[in-house]
Amino acid sequence: MAEKEPVIGIDLGTTNSVVATVQGGAPVVIRNRTGSNLTPSVVAVSKTGKRLVGQIAKRQAITNPQDTVYACKRLIGRKFSSQQVQDALKVLSYQVVCGEHDDIRVKLGGKDISLPEISAMVLRELKADADQYFGRPVTRAVITVPAYFNDGQRQATKDAGRIAGLDVLRIVNEPTAAALAYGFGKTVNGKITVFDLGGGTFDVSVLEVGNGVFDVIATGGDTYLGGEDFDNRVIEWLVMGFAKEHGIDLRKDRMALQRLKDAAEKAKIELSTVKETQINLPFICTPPGGGAALHLQKALTREKLEELCSDLVERCITHCDQVLAEAKVKPGDLKEMILVGGMTRMPRVVEAVKKYFKRDPCKGVHPDEVVALGAAVQADALTSEESHVLLLDVTPQSLGVAIAGGYVRRLIPKNTTVPTSVTELFNTSKDEQTTVKIMVLQGEAELAHQNELLGEFILTGLRSAKRGEVEIEVTFEINSEGIVSVSARDKETGQKQSITVTASGGLTEDELQKILEEQGDYMLEARASDELKNKRAELDAVMKEVGDLLPKVQKVTEGSEFGVDAVAKAVKGLESARRAREQGNLAAVSEAVDTLNRTLNLFRGVIQRIGTR
Template identity: 45%
Template structure:
């Protein structure tokens, strides 16, 4: 959480109510309905693991049947369920909540913390999202902000926000790669900076890859070690699983600086002869990297895709900026250099860069620092938008990595004799058929002239704004009939 000084245009981090510069996305619920956020929620998790929720960012906009969600169910101490529409949700004290509803509590806590620090009400904000979030995930995030009492002035891609927080030389053109690996998601964005224009050339990523994945691997390894040593499986012991998660995070952080560390967890379980302990005198960085190797290999494909989409070679990259807490891990830095052709730099705190950039963008939107140069930010659409056509094919109207805002019109013809209406189904994704893409919504254009197939034309217009809100219009030129819809799709519509 950060704010820009209207007098200077410089951004600064605002501490939360506990005086911390970063707030863990951990939310605790008690039976009376009281909600605790951040470090306070983390502290209660050991005693109340089923009532403490974390990592919901990875669940936003996902179906409960998603294999990745099912895999998480085996490792998380709290309960994952399907909501009435089949989307991933959490259940605490019998109440089913969507990931967006859980996120609302974090945003409300940040809003109240900011108001306490500034001594005034906070009405609006720029909220950052992973660059590879699709339309549904963006709208769910925006809805969370609105439920928290905020006017969301813009949804800003996290790598783009981080770029705004970094210093760059306006006197010469540069191509900059922003490598953003956080707790739950990975984004790679390639940007071109020239004069006062920051233009995103391409973005790619993985919404289910981050530090949480590494933690889960360590948790599973520790669980298996404990099982081998004691014969007791902790898979269905939420209290023990939370302690293993806490130990996994501490171990990962320690091994970013040390070659090895110790793990000591007394009274982790109970056997026939009494309490059972887990004690490992040495857990090495090499072991951690071996566990993480397969997950870290997943960084390759998004980086290669972004370079291809931007039309750049490794030698065209002038700088690599590392963002996100996971970039402290030596193995991550090595891979980033290998994939992007040069050592990464951390010119700002990797945990704070995104928040600082969001504050600067909010200042740009407000226009409160006229004496400073205005940065023109040109972001892109992360995934293609289009409609369903005959045979379930996906016809793209706006390709991925198109600079937004954007507008595109295509003309389609009726496919049946005497057809008097068309139903337009809108999807987002890269698969050639709609079955592999995200369903966003639909609209119907009725009252078409009855005629032979192929003789009546329909103009379909897609207009997407800087926040990724899509306006779809269908028009029949001969009669002037038209239908339009603004797609703010619920996750219930997800395939």
């Protein structure tokens, strides 16, 4: 029996991403190359022109702010002109420009790059870790997104997966994935809440779970509240203390700030398990007038950290209040509470949540891995014949049309299983109205303008009559591919107009194809570069060995014709190897390796035969 093709689940987070798979029936996290479960969702081009992804990109984020892209999840699939994007631009250190279709492009390494491409770099890194884990390429994945993501944002995430060389089986809501990781689809029926405090965002969702269907009743939160805000409080405290002591503002020095950020995050994490930690940053800065570099050494207690961040925890609870009110549930009505995100390890956060929800959170799964593990469970269920988990594709948000008065009439509510079709009759709203404009909207807001406009068309040639007399039949259809078709038919005349709406992540199909081709070239280059790197290392080793043996051979063959000839050839070989190494040509390096290997074998033989006499 052929081995099952591996499939992975990916939590593509704002700050960190995680990849997981199901092995032997249990979901497990795949560690990245640095041995960590979390891969920062950061992409950069270093000053030396190297493309960096993950931890290494994060480490230089402050010293190289213009060429480091982070939190692109906040922007992906959105329109450049949207209010959310305009708000985000105020706090981003990298440059964002408007694309051809009001989409977003990021300036990175002197090039304009679309956001799906940026996300694809992170996904490719995760895929590479998975490839390494399985020992063969992985091509299929389930990716999670926040519950509030619209079709455009989901499509952009799918595009990112495609660019990264992944066939995205399904896009899953993060709270749903978290619930799945606990097996709630089978064991729990009722309302549960997911409290997700990540690195950069805070989401709280209320889900109705029943018979394998996960319905997100309400979701809310703050896209600008997360672990980084807690880190910043620690940084502030350190900076103030240092300024008081030495009169130097460390924030002005990028290197110092980078170290402070790393140290603050580390200290915060440590304080989740210990009561006090030492922050030790030797040679943090050189005084302006010169002299010996100064050290920053400080002890931070859990108590102090909680004092510094108390208002942030309060903000989380306020959002919980709002979401529960929206879902019309009380904390006591909830059957389970799941904590997601590394920040929920902080004892003060756990305490506050317990106090508010009046129950202990679910235990057993690491909060920063739970979403990826749920995604892996879903991925496994989708590809496994034995799986008993029923998984349905549902519409993430409601679909409807704009009606008189600026309101929305919803035809397909959110979480409707696809494929689906709905038809509804509408009437003209004015006397003598001969045309009608159909505006297709997506979203949950009551007012039309607060929803996402997917497309519009006009149906003409209606009979001139009093208002309400002419009937128009509007049909919404979503096929299994998620493509929405909307048609309007004059019932009297049978005249019909229609529109097909395909979710767009900001890239056209042509653009996507072009990126995929370029990506192929890049992958080839990357492979060639890896090969060259390996060959160079091989060459270095053999050059060293030949170089070490050369004097010995010279000595033992002194005076002989063979010796003179062999040594001269070896010297020449070393010289051309050095040149080949510098040129960086793979063929030349390989040839040099072969040549020197022959010389090495010869030398070893000479030493063995003559040298031991």
